[in-house]
Amino acid sequence: MRYKAIISYDGTKYQGFQSQKNALGIQQVIEKAFRLMTQQEIKIYASGRTDKGVHAIGQVFHFDTEIDIEEKTWIRGLHKRLPLDIRIKSIKKVKDNFHARHSAKSKIYQYKLAKKPSSVFTKNYEVYIENLDIEPIKKALPLLEGTHDFLGFCQYVKDKPTIKTIYSATLKETKSHYIITFHGNSFLKYMVRSMVGTLIQIGLNRKDPNIILEIFNTKDRFLAGKTAESRGLYLVKIHY
Incomplete structure (x- = not known):
């Protein structure tokens, strides 16, 4: 039988999600x-x-097993054996044709920009940029929406299609942060x-x-800004 799990994790100590030989x-x-x-x-x-240092609020994975136990038993058993920076939010039985990656319809990511310098307790979960003017960022965000070739905004991977659709690119201001959300x-x-x-x-x-x-228009990666630090990025939700 197949199960779907939703998890959250603090990516600070890890070299990314994927298993690696030397990390x-x-x-x-x-x-x-x-x-x-x-x-x-x-x-x-x-x-x-x-990637390394990126966090997740709602990462999803699936797994197959003949073990048939309740959700709370799975979660309790795994939490006893997992570090506190990885938590299971839910584990549900799903149809055999469900696939965590191939069945996904869309994803939501957020990036947290702090309004003041980070403390020792927040430095791994936000990025502070001095003298940041938020108004031109608000003007730029709608330009990212729609279907475009994002070759100039990525590290090229052979045979990976670069035409993607951004349904929304928004900015929310809180007392302590500017939160940029991409769907x-x-x-x-x-x-x-x-x-x-x-x-x-910008x-x-x-x-x-x-x-x-x-x-x-040019697909020129060198025109784009330096890749932002990973510690401010969160995978928020996967839509199916």
Whole structure:
């Protein structure tokens, strides 16, 4: 039978989600917890990879097993064997044709920009940029919406289509943060962080908001801003 799990994690200590030979990935930590709990090798399949230092509020993975137990038993058993920076939010039975990655319709990412310098307790979960002007960023965000070739906003991966659709790109202001939210059908490697890096340059008045259109037209990665740091990025939700 197949199960769907929703998890959250603090990506600070990990080299990304995917299992790696010479570094610690979140996937291998979860699979080890399954092995310790069930005495079986259970492989998990995620909605996508997150990079080193990126956090998740609602990452999704699926797994197959003949073990038939209740959700609370799965969660309790795994939490006993997982570090506190990885938490299981839910585990539900799903149809056999469900796939965490292939069944996904869209994803939501958020990037947190702090209004004041980070403290020792917040430095891994936000990015502070001095003298950031938020008004030109607000003008630039709508230019990212729609269906475009995002080759200029990513690290190119061979045979990976670069035409994507951003349904919305918005900014919300709280007392302590500017939170930029992207909702899109899918995202390329470093795409969100490249867009944010460009928005930061716009907010520092080093680039004009219309640079977004120029990057789409030329597909020139060198016109975009430096890739923003991973610690401000969160995978929020996967829509199915």
